Amino acid sequence: MTNAPIIPLTDNHQAGRRVDLSSGKYLKLWQGPQHPGITGNMSLELTVSGDEIVDLRTHVGYLHRGFEKLMERRTYIQNFPIVCRICVPEPDFNEYLYAATVEELAGIRVPERANWLRNLTLEMARLASFLQWIGGQTGAFGMGVIGQWGITHRDYVLDLFEELSGGRIYHMYIIPGGVRGELPEGFEERARAVLDKVENLLGDIERAMFHNAVFKDRAKGLGVIPREMIDSYGITGPNARAAGVARDVRKDQPYLLYDQLDFDVVTASGSDTYDRAWVRFQEIHQSLSLIRQMLTRMPKSGPIHTQLPNPLHWKIPAGQTYRRAECTRGEYGYYLVSDGSGYPRRVYVRGPSYTHAVALMESMAVGANIADVAGLMVSFHTYPPEIER
Amino acid sequence: MSLKDILSPLTVWRRTAEKPYTVIDPINDRPGAARYRGFHKNDMEACIGCGTCETICQNAAIDLVPVEGIETTNGDSGLRPQIDYGRCCWCALCVDICTTSSLTMSNEYIWVDTDPEVFRFVPGAENKPWDNSELGYSRAEGYQLLDPERVEMPELEPDTRLTSFIEMVQGYSAEQAKKEADRCVECGICMAACPAHMDIPGYIKAIRENDINGGLALMYQTNPFPASCGRICTHRCEEVCAINHTGDPIAIRWLKRYIADMADESDYQAITKTAEPERTEKVAIIGAGPGGLSAAYYLRLLGYQVTVFEAQPHGGGMLRYGIPEYRLPYDQLDKDIDLVASLGVEIKYNTRINGLKESNGPKESDGPGSDGGPAPSFEQLYQDYDAVFFSTGLPDPYTLGIQGEDHPRVISGISILEDVTAGKTPDLRKSVAVVGGGNVAMDAARTARRMGCEVTVLYRRREVDMPADEEEITEAKEEGVKFITQAIPVRIEDKPEAKGEQAAFVWGEAEMVDQGEDRRPKPVLQEDKIHTDLFDTVVPAIGQGSSLDFIPEDMAAKIGIIKYKIKVGLHGETGEPKIFAGGDISNRLKDAISAIADGHRAAKGIDRYLRENQSKKETS
Amino acid sequence: MPDTQYSEIIDFALKREKEAVQFYTELEHIAQFASQKELLGEIKGMEQGHVKILENLKTKSPEAIRVERVPNFMASTYLVEAQPAKDMNYQDILIIAMKREDRSHALYEELLQQTENPELRKIFEMLAGEESKHKRFFEDLYDKYVQPDN
Amino acid sequence: MNTSYQYSYTNIEELLEILVEKGFIAPATEQQHATVIGRRQVQSSDLAFVTVAPEAARHLILDLRDRFGFTHLVLLTAVDYIEEGKFLLTYLLHNYELHHDIGVQVPIGREAAEAGASMESIHDLWAQAGTYQRELKEMFGIDFPGSPRVDEPFILEGWDEVPPMRREFDTKQYSETTYFPRPGRSTNDPADYMRQKLYPKE
Known part of the structure; x- marks a missing residue:
């Protein structure tokens, strides 16, 4: 079992090159590109000796859609529907960060109720994403039944998204200026019912997953x-918190209404797959609490959108900014550069998977067992689409 | 490994007895949420084919296509959006920005077909099962992409207005103009409604881009009266403005005025550089109103030698003599006229063309020619010039036609406005009744208010039927003009005790009788409801007629006159090839912008006629 | 109803229409300007059309007559009769025409009141209706062109 | 106040003053164009950008990491200022104690001499920098000599066109020449269409 020290990439790289495939001692194995975890398409090129990995190369590019480039030839409003597609399980962070950076450069203030609604959707997205991760993490260790529960309960959250935004996956709800709709009639009751259902599930998950000899043994x-x-590896989110590094953008640089909400930064010390899972599991509880707080405290009425300039010829003053948010995987950020025209000069999307799934994965897999690669990958909770934007 | 970790997972076995979570038959059993973004619907009646949905679609999934049964009409392009579901991403920005709110989405999301071509369709034109679905996405309350509110125009307060003839509308600041210009979606539906087909989206864009010069040049391509039209145009464009369907129309007229106000002399000079090489042909124009001067401007730009004959001492026609100074200051009108003159157009004022062949000298009523010589006859112009364009308007007010109208206290609305323009003070005294509901009536009433009179407007029909612009009516009310509607004039009496100093106006209440759908209701006098009111002055302002006496009979037969109107072709051609006409004497709309458009078209017609003439001469 | 009575009435109406044609012809001579003459010519043409219609009626049986009545909106009732003059304008000519039609209408209405014979009544009703239709036509022109703002 | 590092400062303005003292940036405060060396821009109380020469960048970045507490490399990317013949690299660094971000911006020539655009590598400062630099090589054609696997394709395989994130690469044109449009698509401009229908001869 690896307990890798910092291996600068150069060394790792050379170690890989020292492998002489013609010696007959090694075998090349390709894992993917069909979902090595369950979170998206990328492939892992494994060099193994027996069932031990001696070298790993990651390969991305199976999902490249060139969003950053596409955004440079679309107006500010036209980019709003495409950003959510950068990350399938958690589209809302893209919507929020894109809107937030555009609003900052354009000098637009968002009504308070819109901020509550934005915050609510971000936390709902976190819940949905974690529930999906349960599916991936347990599935990778052969405990698919538990995974099905997670996926099913994610669907209940998606039902809420559907009635709020009109879409299950691509919500396109947070738009520059505010949000696109009010809470539907009776939403709060239905949301609370879903939260209760998820909470009820969490007890079972705890018993079946975290107090499970098989999971413990493998994770x-x-x-x-x-x-x-x-x-050194730019690790953020639960991956860092499981290593005892208490960093959370929601606390460190509170955005939206997080400074008014009550929650804990969950940490662990083991920094292994089990601890990372445990941190995420605890964060699901935090998320349930946050959503309940918001449902209770949110103002019941008020404007949801600020009148924008005509979006057809909306120009934004020249400038640049970076804004970040804490998504399930860590720091999600948008770097927006405007040259004063009607089109963004540059939009850079910083997804946490960019570092977690490439440099980190390549280092961490060396010495691991073939059967553990998928579980390891999912333990970083990576989503390949945000690597290639 | 603890025993607990082996037993603990077993405690959740009860979940195996749960019913499946999956929906057995999603195709039949699972409708989309109430605001689901499903397949598109389009209300074909409400849609005007403005194409804003196409503009905003980031996937280029929308085309504007003609649809059978949808006609192109004023305010409706006749096109409808066709959506390519091979490209659509169901973001619903098209719904959000739809100017008429006609485009919405149903909550249907299942559509199976083996033919990929059917997924490119025109919502609303082809019957779909979801067309009548009540659920689905539509724009939420409190959220809109297009600003429905017009930037308010700074105006003088009513009290201040009444003290003078200073222009009441103060004009947009640069910031206000840009903000208002920003609201335009550039659909261009307005262009067809404008009689001159001005490039409205073009000059509004110029405002957004701070290109006053470019905007002015664009305006002059179709209208040499931007400063005047920017103030008093009947703005038919605004009525059909796409934004008018869900909010205030773009203030197109005020934006035009903004450009004219901002443009300085050098901008104006830049426009005149487009003149073509000089030509030798001479064109005579009768009437220096907007029609005549518009023709003069475009003919001069084409290089022709143009002379304009005007009976009044100043140019502008009804713009000057019919519209009060508080709506159109004379210096603004002069600015427009001076530019035309500066190109080398000769304008002979005080020169009334007379019609009788045998008397070439000025008639008693005619002023002398501005060069001191006698005013030429129509026949002479016909002989001396290569082409003649006349646009003499409707200068003669019609009377009420009722008994007692020859009372000394009856003064026509037009003559009051003319007097004020000429610097004379009309003898109005205190209480004034204005009869009529058109713009002339409003102008006369508001002029009288400015002269300190108490003014009552009496109108035969209802307020909604008034032909005057809505804002004229509103402003008149703000200024304290009283309105009596459904009042039919019966006769004017002279009360013995008033000794001719006051007129007793007898009027009856009207009942509106419905005449069916396609005709407006008719006011019918109720003879048992007759009122008599005393006024110092009664001012009829009900309509005006043409004065075509200057056209000799034989010439008239060739030109073609029907019901006191000149019969013209598209380019102002009359029955006599050399003679063209336009403006109020020939068109239906009877406003400045129509006259300007007529002048422009006639200039094209005259140019074509003269060029054909020239090539005939060359070939023969 | 004896045929003679029927054709007598038609002849009477015909005579009136022909008088009208004559009237407008005379006005044309009085008029000074082309625009007046054009309009008078047009109205005269309409009266000639009425003459033709009545002549056609002579050969038809009274049963074939259709009666069409138009409500009287009194639009010209209080207008002052204009006198034929060489400087008549559009308004003057329309008033003359309206008043003429109004008088004809009144005449047939009067005759209608005086008879009990249903067939005669039908003819008078038809003729009164025709005249009021003509009047209505001129009233509409008057409304549209002479007093558009009233 | 970050205490565990050599230079202590409490707000972004102070940080910039120290950078001025140390000669990294000019004292000028006026807003200049992003690619002008010495430019400083305070976007908000927790975010500033400074523009420095390529030679000074690594030194500054190292100082910021080790002496000011900017231990987190948030991102490394480029903006193409094609009209000036420059790329602007942005190294965004984050200070976890004060929660400040500073963007170190470095203009480099788009096509410097024979080697093409290039910049000193920082893969030895942050392990994940190599990934950013590999992507920049592929997408912008900016070389980072010595950076691990910098020449290996990252996302694109068998791409022989212009590096696609450069401004001169026209995605629409590429798509139009590489793929075929769906048949049956054509559209009309409302104003033109109305002209043809309502006043074709004017």
Whole structure:
């Protein structure tokens, strides 16, 4: 079991090159590109000796749609429907961050109720994403039944999204200026019912997953990220918190209404697959609480959108900004550069999977067992679409 | 490994007894949520084919196509959006920005077919099962992409207005103009409604881009009266403005005025550079109103030698003599006229063309020619010039036609306006009744208010039937003009005690009788409801007629006159090839912008006629 | 109803229409300007059309007559009769025409009141209706062109 | 106040003053164009950008990491200022103690001499920088000599066109020449169409 020290990429790279495939001691194995976890298309090129991995190369590009480039030839409003497609399980962070950066440069203030509604959808997205991750994490260790529960309950959350935004996956709800709709009649009751249902499930998950000899045996000690790697590899979110690094954008640089909401930054110390899972599991509880708080405290009426300039010829003053949010996987950020025209000069989307699934994965897999690769990958909770934007 | 970790998972076995979560038959059993973004619907009646949906579609999934049964009419392009479901991403921005709110989405999301071509369709034109679905996405309350509110125009307060003839509308600041210009969606539906087909989206865009010069040049391509039209145009464009369907129309007229106000002299000079090489042909124009001067401008740009004959001492026609200064200041009108003159158009004022062949000298009523010589006759112009264009308007007010109208206290609305323009003070005294509901009536009433009179407007029909612009009526009310509607004039009496100093106006209440759908209701006098009111002055302002006496009879037969109107072709051609006409004497709309358009078209017609003439001469 | 009575009435109406044609012809001579003459010519043409219609009626049986009545909106009732003059304008000519039709209408209405014979009544009703239709036509022109703002 | 590092400062303005003192950036405060060396821009109380010369960048970045506490490399990307013949690299660094971000911006020539656009690598400062640099090589054609696997394709395979994130690469044109349009699509401009229908001869 690996307990890798910081391995600068150059060394790792050379280690890989030292492998002489013609020696007959090694075998090349390709895992993917059909979902090595369940979270998207990328492939892992494994060099194995027996069932131990001696080298790993990641290959992305199966999902490249060139969003950043496409955005440079679309107006600011036209980009709104495409950003959500960058990350399928958690589209709302893209919608929010795109809107937030555009609003900052354009000098637009969003009505308070719109901020509550934005915050609500971001937390609902977190819940949905974590429930899907349960499917991936348990499935990768052969406990698919538990995964089905997670996926099903995610669907209940998607039902809520559907009635709020009119779409299950691509919500296109958070638009520059505010949000596109009020809470439907009776939404709060239905949302609370879903939250109760999920909470009820969590007890079972805890017993069936975290107090499960098989899961413990396979996840404990797998993929331990040493503290020293956290900064060098740009590791954020639960991956960092499981290593005892209490960083959370929601607390550190509170956005929307997080400074008015009550929640804890969950940490662990083991920094292995089990601890990362445990942190996420606890965060589901936090998320349920946050959503309940918001449903209770949200103002019951008020404007949801600020009148924008005519979007057909909307120009935004020249400038640049970066805004980040804490998504399920860590720091999600948008870097927006405007040259004063009606089209963004550059939009850079910083997804946490960019570092977690490429550099980190390549380092962490060395020494691991073939059967654990999928579980390890999912333990970083990576979504390939945000690597290639 | 603890025993607990082996037993614990077993405690959740009860979940195996649960019913399946999956929906057995999603195709039949699972409708989309109430605001689901499903297949498109389009209300074909409400849609005007403005194409804003196409503009905003980031997938280029929408085309505007002609649809059988939908006609192109004023305010409706006749096109409808066709959506390619091979490209659509169901973002619903098209729904959000739809100017008429006609485009919506149903909550249907299942559509199976083996032919990919059917997924390119015109919602609303082809019957679909979801057409009548009540559920589905539509724009939420409190959220809209297009600003429905017009930038308010700064105006003088009614009290201040009454103290003078200073222009009451103060004009947009640069910031206000840009904000208003920003509301335009550039659909161009307005262009067909404008008689001159001005490039409205073009000059509004110029405002947004701070290109005053470019905007002015665009305006002059179709209208040499931007400063005047920017103030008093009947703005038919605004009525059909796409934004008018869900909010206030773009203030097109005020934006035009903004460009004219902002443009300085050098901008104006830049426009005149487009003149073509000089030509030798001479064109005579009768009437220096908007029609005549518009023809003069475009003919001069084409290089022709143009002379304009005007009976009044100043140019502008009804713009000057019919519209009060508080709506159109004379310096603004002069600005427009001076540019035309500066191109080398000769304007002979005080020159009334007379009609009788045998008397070439000025008649008693005619002023002398501006060069001191006698005013030429129509016949002379016909002989001396290569082409003649006349646009003499409707200068003669019609009377009420009722008994007692020859009372000394009856003064026509037009003559009051003319007097004020000429610097004379009309003898109105205190209480004034204005009869009529058109713009002339409003102008006369508001002029009288400015002269300190108490004014009552009496109108035969209802307020909604008034032909005056809505804002004229509103402003008249703001200024304290009283309105009596459904009042039919019966006769004017002279009360013995008033000794001719006051007129007793006898009128009866009207009942509106429905005449069926395609005709407006008719006011019918109720003879048992007759009122008599005393006024110092009664001012009829009900309509005006043409004065075509200057056309000799034999010439008239060739030109073609029907019911006191000149019969003209598209380019102002009359029955006599050399003679063209336009403006109020020939067109239906009877406003400045129509006259301007007539002048422009006639200039094209005259140009074509003269060029054909020239090539005939060359070939023979 | 004896045929003679029927054709007598038609002849009477015909005479009136022919007088009208004559009247407008005389006005044309009085008129000074082309625009007046054009309009008078047009109205005269209409009266000639009425003459033709009545002549056609002579050969038809009274049963074939259709009666069409138009409500009287009194639009010209209070207008002052204009006198034929050489400087008549559009308004003057229309008033003359309306008043003429109004008088004809009144005449047939009067005759209608004086008879009990249903067939005669039908003819008078038809003739009164025709005249009021003509009057209505001129009233509409008057409304549209002479007093558009009233 | 970050205490565990050599230079202590409390707000972004102070940080910039220290950078001025150390000669990294000019004292000028006026808003200049992003690619002008010495430019500084304070976007908000927790975000600033400074523009420095390529030679000074690595030194500044190292200082910011080790002496100011900017331990987190948030992102590394480029903006193409094609009209000036420059790329502007942005190294966004984050200070986890004060929660400040600073964007170090470095203009480099788009086509410098024979080697093409290039920049010193920082893969030895942050392990994940190599991934960013690989992507920049592929998408913008900016080389980072010595960066691991920098020449290996990252996302694109068998791409022989212009690096696609460069401004001169026209995605629409590429798509139009590479693929075929769906038949049966044609549209009309409302104003033109109305002209043809309502006043074709004017």
